[in-house]
Amino acid sequence: MIKRYASCTRILAAMVLVLALSMPVAAFEVGVVGYYEFPEFTGTLRVDQGGVVGTDIDVEDELNMGDESYPAVEAFFGMGSHHVRVKYTKADYSGENNIPRTINYKGQTYLSGTFVESELNFTMIDAEYQYDLIDLENILAGFSVGLIGKIKYIDGETRLRATSAGLDESETFTAPIPMVGVGLHVGILADILEARAKAAGIAYSDSTFYEGMAEVTVTPFPFIDIHGGYRYMKLDLDDFSDIYADVEFKGPYAGITVGF
DSSP: OHHHHHHHHHHHHHHHHHHHHTOOSOOEEEEEEEEEEOOEEEEEEEEOBTTBOOOOEETTTTTOOOOOOEEEEEEEEEETTEEEEEEEEEEEEEEEEEOSSOEEETTEEEOTTOEEEEEEEEEEEEEEEEEEEEEOTTSTTOEEEEEEEEEEEEEEEEEEEEGGGTEEEEEEEEEEEEEEEEEEEEEEETTTEEEEEEEEEEEETTEEEEEEEEEEEEEEETTEEEEEEEEEEEEEEEEETTEEEEEEEEEEEEEEEEEO
């Protein structure tokens, strides 16, 4: 399955590159965005090993993984109707709990009542290209609708450690995910107050990935934007390096842009 995703990813990357290189000479924008995100994290995790099917583990109720906040950084540039954005996010989750039932993780049995320390760490790189199909930026306060093609690359590790039982198992995973979607921009008050929304996703075999965001941006000074919004992401991974996960991240975020 990973090979099929990698093939789709290469095709989408080639399309993005061709479209980016074909950008006409027009109004130019470039900048950097710093985010701080406060998502609620819920879901289940399962790790198989050598044909042994693992347990679907509730990361919140059984592993006691709490919500975490973390920063992200994004660079962007564009010409006319063409826009490219690259975002980097790193998140580290951990939990400690006397597990309420016996579970199997990567072929090992963790008995009910065992004190287990858990970790879920991942890095996400989002490469996004948007082409504006409708662009009325020069009319009233502005309005545009664009088609999005993006690649979300996730590199992560999951781990369960029970020192008292002599168990310490971990598994790494990578998931290059091509996605398509749509972006909307609405000017509310000239170049001072704006609203944006985006949604993208893909369904493939037994896996599903989709995400969306909506935000309001205020420009108090030239070249400075302040963002406030809400982001939702769902990842339903089916057999990525023997890892099965159905997780959600949803919550508010704040950000600041320095751009020209």
